[in-house]
Amino acid sequence: MPFARGVLHRVQDQEDERLSELVITLAFVVSVLAMTFRMAVPLIFGTVGEAFAERSGVLNLGIEGMMLMGASVGYLVSYHVGDNWAGVAAAALAGASMGLLMAFLTVTLGAQQHVAGIGTTIVGSGLSFYIFRLGVPLVSGIPPTVTPFPELNIPLLTDIPVLGPVLFHHQALVYVALTTVLISAFIFYRTRFGLIIRAVGENPRAADTAGIDVFRVRYICLILAGALTAIGGSWLSIAQSRFFLPGMTYGRGWICIALVVFGYWSPLRILGGALLFGGIDALQLSLQAVGVEIPYQLFLMLPYVVTILALITVSRRAKAPAALLKPYRREE
Amino acid sequence: MDLPFKVEKRPPAPLWLRVTAPIISVVAALAVCSAFILYAGVNPLYGYYHLFAGALGSTLGLSETFVRFCPLLFCGVAVALAFTAKFWNIGAEGQLYAGGLAATFFGVSFIGAPSALIIPLMFVSGFLGGALWAAIPALLKTKLKVDDVVTTLMGNWIIWYFTSYLLTGPWKNPVTVWPESPAIAPTAEFPILVPGTRIHLGIPVALFCAFIYFLIYARSSWGYELKAIGANPKASNLMGINVTRGLVTVAILSGGIAGLAGVSELGGIHHHMKTDLSFGFGYTGIVIAMLGGLHPIGVTAAAFLMSVISTGSQVMYRVTGVPYPISQVIEGMTLVCLLLGVFFTEYRIRRTRD
Numbered sequence: 001m002p003f004a005r006g007v008l009h010r011v012q013d014q015e016d017e018r019l020s021e022l023v024i025t026l027a028f029v030v031s032v033l034a035m036t037f038r039m040a041v042p043l044i045f046g047t048v049g050e051a052f053a054e055r056s057g058v059l060n061l062g063i064e065g066m067m068l069m070g071a072s073v074g075y076l077v078s079y080h081v082g083d084n085w086a087g088v089a090a091a092a093l094a095g096a097s098m099g100l101l102m103a104f105l106t107v108t109l110g111a112q113q114h115v116a117g118i119g120t121t122i123v124g125s126g127l128s129f130y131i132f133r134l135g136v137p138l139v140s141g142i143p144p145t146v147t148p149f150p151e152l153n154i155p156l157l158t159d160i161p162v163l164g165p166v167l168f169h170h171q172a173l174v175y176v177a178l179t180t181v182l183i184s185a186f187i188f189y190r191t192r193f194g195l196i197i198r199a200v201g202e203n204p205r206a207a208d209t210a211g212i213d214v215f216r217v218r219y220i221c222l223i224l225a226g227a228l229t230a231i232g233g234s235w236l237s238i239a240q241s242r243f244f245l246p247g248m249t250y251g252r253g254w255i256c257i258a259l260v261v262f263g264y265w266s267p268l269r270i271l272g273g274a275l276l277f278g279g280i281d282a283l284q285l286s287l288q289a290v291g292v293e294i295p296y297q298l299f300l301m302l303p304y305v306v307t308i309l310a311l312i313t314v315s316r317r318a319k320a321p322a323a324l325l326k327p328y329r330r331e332e
Numbered sequence: 333m334d335l336p337f338k339v340e341k342r343p344p345a346p347l348w349l350r351v352t353a354p355i356i357s358v359v360a361a362l363a364v365c366s367a368f369i370l371y372a373g374v375n376p377l378y379g380y381y382h383l384f385a386g387a388l389g390s391t392l393g394l395s396e397t398f399v400r401f402c403p404l405l406f407c408g409v410a411v412a413l414a415f416t417a418k419f420w421n422i423g424a425e426g427q428l429y430a431g432g433l434a435a436t437f438f439g440v441s442f443i444g445a446p447s448a449l450i451i452p453l454m455f456v457s458g459f460l461g462g463a464l465w466a467a468i469p470a471l472l473k474t475k476l477k478v479d480d481v482v483t484t485l486m487g488n489w490i491i492w493y494f495t496s497y498l499l500t501g502p503w504k505n506p507v508t509v510w511p512e513s514p515a516i517a518p519t520a521e522f523p524i525l526v527p528g529t530r531i532h533l534g535i536p537v538a539l540f541c542a543f544i545y546f547l548i549y550a551r552s553s554w555g556y557e558l559k560a561i562g563a564n565p566k567a568s569n570l571m572g573i574n575v576t577r578g579l580v581t582v583a584i585l586s587g588g589i590a591g592l593a594g595v596s597e598l599g600g601i602h603h604h605m606k607t608d609l610s611f612g613f614g615y616t617g618i619v620i621a622m623l624g625g626l627h628p629i630g631v632t633a634a635a636f637l638m639s640v641i642s643t644g645s646q647v648m649y650r651v652t653g654v655p656y657p658i659s660q661v662i663e664g665m666t667l668v669c670l671l672l673g674v675f676f677t678e679y680r681i682r683r684t685r686d
Binding site: 059061065101105109110111114115116118119120121122123124125126127129130133134246251254257258261295297298300301304305307308311312320325329 | 339368371372420422472476478479481482483485486487488489490493494496497500501612615616618619622655657658659660661662663664665667668671672674675
């Protein structure tokens with residue numbers, strides 16, 4: 001019965017087609033989810049750093065410059081030394097010095113925090129570009145690339161379908177980022193030092209009266225913020241793009257300022273927010289990569305819009321550290 | 333920290349100190365940055381000579397300095413005006429784009445209209461575009477107590493991505509592959525004031541804005557009210573000043589003036605709306621406002637100095653090979669040194685132990 005066989009074939013074909021569509025969709029979803037983690041890494045480092053700064057009472061608008069310095073220094077050291085971890089360490093050191101500058105301006109001098117932050121960011125973006133131009137030869141406008149970290153293969157875990165590639169097949173810094181979140185959550189909520197940071201950010205005068213060195217705590221938090229942010233920046237150049245480009249953070253530092261509000265200054269919520277914002281980024285990049293025409297700018301705009309909405313609700317609940325933006329002086 | 337000295341507030345600094353502090357800060361910033369120039373293998377004095385000679389020593393250099401002066405003065409005045417009332421407008425950059433977009437709409441669609449109609453229309457619409465973009469954070473601040481630093485900063489990126497969306501989508505120039513709008517009408521292009529240069533209509537308009545700011549700042553009771561709001565909003569409210577109205581008005585003016593920077597770059601230089609209409613002019617505006625001590629004359633001088641550094645570093649790059657991003661480093665370092673300078677005008681350090 002040729003007729004019936006023809007129908008059967010067609011049904012079979014349709015099922016095959018549906019199956020292959022399903023496989024393609026699944027592969028797309030898996031790659032977007034895996035990419036989500038990669039896109040979230042700089043946001044996680046930067047925002048956890050920002051949480052330390054803001055919890056101690058300092059809004060660190062130097063963050064964009066710190067991230068750029070991390071990206072530039074990380075790339076340059078990795079390129080010249082040939083070791084990515086040396087690059088990450090140098091980036092952290094550069095970020096820490098930027099944090100030290102920010103601390104000197106806002107804590108010792110008591111300068112207005114946003115003005116000091118913008119100054120730090122301008123220095124950082126200028127200097128990152130400057131040392132990059134001096135540090136590598138440009139061949140027809142394109143800098144030489146570095147080899148990124150190898151992706152880890154964890155026995156058994158990496159082989160799990162779907163979950164394996166999404167969670168267990170990443171460069172090591174992804175796991176460092178996730179661990180940083182857990183450690184910071186532990187510091188904030190389970191240690192004496194975390195309590196001290198929060199006390200300094202909420203009521204520095206009371207903390208001072210209780211014998212806490214407000215200045216030292218804020219210095220430590222800002223230096224830590226700078227180092228973490230710069231590590232996030234070094235991920236962008238070393239692991240993601242494999243080279244540095246001026247201004248390559250593209251406002252990711254500001255996204256961290258947004259995220260820390262969105263995550264209510266708490267590391268675990270920040271992780272959630274970073275994955276959400278990273279996911280938006282991964283989705284728009286993947287859709288573009290497979291040729292879907294989307295107004296991707298509207299995706300990229302979302303974090304900022306969402307944050308203003310979050311700020312409106314936060315301001316009602318007054319969750320921000322009370323002493324944020326206020327310089328502390330003993331004798332006033 | 334127990335230190336062998338104590339920081340105490342000094343009586344209000346005399347005028348000469350308030351004037352010299354920014355100048356010393358600039359010199360200090362140049363001194364710090366000479367280390368970076370040295371690192372590039374160039375004698376800093378040789379480098380700086382070419383920087384200043386390049387920006388001031390030739391007709392071309394000087395005219396380009398004035399071309400850069402235009403957006404920087406607009407942004408400096410915009411930020412200074414806002415900061416006077418402590419409306420922390422970090423969003424001049426975004427307001428510049430908002431103004432540019434609004435002016436593009438008229439500049440592109442009113443083909444055939446005479447210059448006398450279309451150019452004023454671009455200025456008015458650009459002002460309103462920037463004003464609207466600044467009014468939103470001001471309303472959020474006054475009505476809902478949402479922090480203006482973060483909202484104005486976020487606004488920069490929202491409007492920038494919106495610009496990028498328009499220029500790659502609905503407003504895309506069908507002729508080129510770049511993200512830019514079609515060219516504005518030939519009649520919408522600003523007249524060139526000095527033949528053979530790029531000095532355009534926007535520059536006198538910027539100076540006029542600085543003059544208006546001078547009248548507000550130094551000659552009007554409203555300027556006094558703004559300073560009072562900045563110094564102590566609660567007390568101002570008790571004195572019968574309408575703080576909400578003051579802040580929203582100042583935001584509208586500030587955003588509008590920043591919007592004019594966008595209009596001028598569009599009509600005077602680029603003639604297409606672009607995603608790189610501004611090279612961080614809005615952020616440089618913050619440096620300028622602070623360096624000028626928020627005073628109209630100081631701001632004008634600071635804007636000129638920043639234009640010199642920006643233009644001159646291009647010349648220094650061509651002559652000596654010192655990478656031009658040094659201008660941004662000098663700019664940021666100036667702000668850093670200034671914060672140190674301001675500290676010493678407000679406080680003094682006294683030894684407590686021998």
